[in-house]
Amino acid sequence: MIRVDEVGKQFRSPRRRVQALDGVSFSVHSGEVFGLLGANGAGKTTLVKILLGLTRPSTGRVEVRSIDPRRPRARRRVGYLPEGHRFPGYLPGDAAMRLFGRLAGMDEATITRRTPELLDLVGLHERGTDRISRYSKGMTQRLGLACALLDNPEVLFLDEPTDGVDPVGRRHIRDVLLAARERGTTIFINSHLLSEVERTCDRVAILHQGRLLREASVEDLTRPTHRFRIRLAEGQHAPAACLDFFRAAATNGHIDVEVPDLDTLNRMLDGLRGERLLIAEVTAQRAALEDVFIELVGEERTP
């Protein structure tokens, strides 16, 4: 669906040159939710702009549905929510959707049908006739998402989609994206909110200073660790001696422990059972995407 092949981008100014992207290659499959991660200035937005034909790559090539994205037809049924977007403040929300629907080549009947549906989906049905200049940042972000979904896109590019959105709004946006994935939309998310990406994406690529550090599934990156969480029955507490012996910590009714092997874990469980404690749940902990990201970027920064 999306192919990025040895893409490089250099920005030149009279004073200096900035290598924003350097030989980046990866591909995104149809129906996948792909996350592009990176710190600020990693080159994420530049790459998304190249994928939409807004910026020319200095080297390499990209394809969206096997078409060069600089061709207008490559952007048919492609939705985009840019970072730091500036919708025409003079337009009401529904008029902005009509404008962008017309520019997408949609017929009037479809625009008229889809606009209230999508405004309702993103929770703006009562504010659709208000001018965008009167919207909060979160509302504008939701309008942007509605505009991006207007053409029932096959590919959806979202650059920091939850930027400036409160937790409830984030949850709402995540639900909308998951519903789009269910319909088979390929989603490309650009974000530095790793927990959001972890919850939403199937696969991620990590960019650092314009170079691709890693590309893998979220499952592979967040590999199981030797950390376990043990939950005891309601109202029961592990003896301090047992916790100290296994260097475990009790927090909020859980016991968190890191063990060298399964044998040690089972010895600890035997110890707890020996105290006549009821074990309700034992969960293997996975590395958070954030930990993996910091580890990878940290390694890269260390000379």
Next chain:
Amino acid sequence: MKVWALVVDTWREVLARYTLLGFVIVSTLFLLVLTFALNLDIVDGSLAAGSLFGKAFDLHGETPIETVVTTGESAFAAMLYGLGVFLAIFATGSQVPNLVHRGTVDLYLSRPVSRTTLLLGRFVGAITLVLANLAFLCGGVFVVISLKTGVWNPRLLLAGGIIALVFLSYLGFMYLIGVLSGSTPLSIMLPYAIYIIAMPLAAHKHIAAAMDSRLAASVVHGLYWLLPKSGELGRDVVQLVMGKGEPSLMAMGTTLAFGAGCLAVAVAVFQRKSY
């Protein structure tokens, strides 16, 4: 449909930013002043007495009304030429800078619309806007004078066409500046500067003859041929309204060529530019 969407967008923008309202208010004020300031007393097809802003005309005996009206209209046409172009540049100067603003241009360019269509769609929108306003301004002057005097001089309406042509040329230039710089102040100031610089170039032969060096003289001639013929076309507007001559095809052609050239470069730059 896409061009139509851009034309509608242009109109909504100028309506929301009160630019159109400002244009209409200034034009209406001009028409009201004309309506109430011009007083004519016509007897047997001749002007017996007349005044402008309360000051009586010096008629030196009986003067045919047509002569007086066309002379007066030519003076108004000269004013309209300056006012019309001034207002039109002001009304459309922010168009391209607003379009290419970071965060806005992404929204437009990410749609399946070519950059050429996008820029030319906005250009068409600006043309419709300015033509409507010029029609109101020039048509209003034509109607007011004609109703007051009973002399219907359609050449005044043709003068509106020349004003529109000159504006089109500057609009092309504004688009180039807008695409290159993304700055509204520059997109307004530079066309005014060109307009003023081009005025005296109508006398380029005299200016060049007074130059010390051949290089300087060549620069003057070069600027004359390159820039819109603001001075000559202003003079042609007056002559046309008075019925004393036709506008110079060379002046109109080179003025249009300047605008078309600027617009073509603007489109080419816009096509290649990274946002």
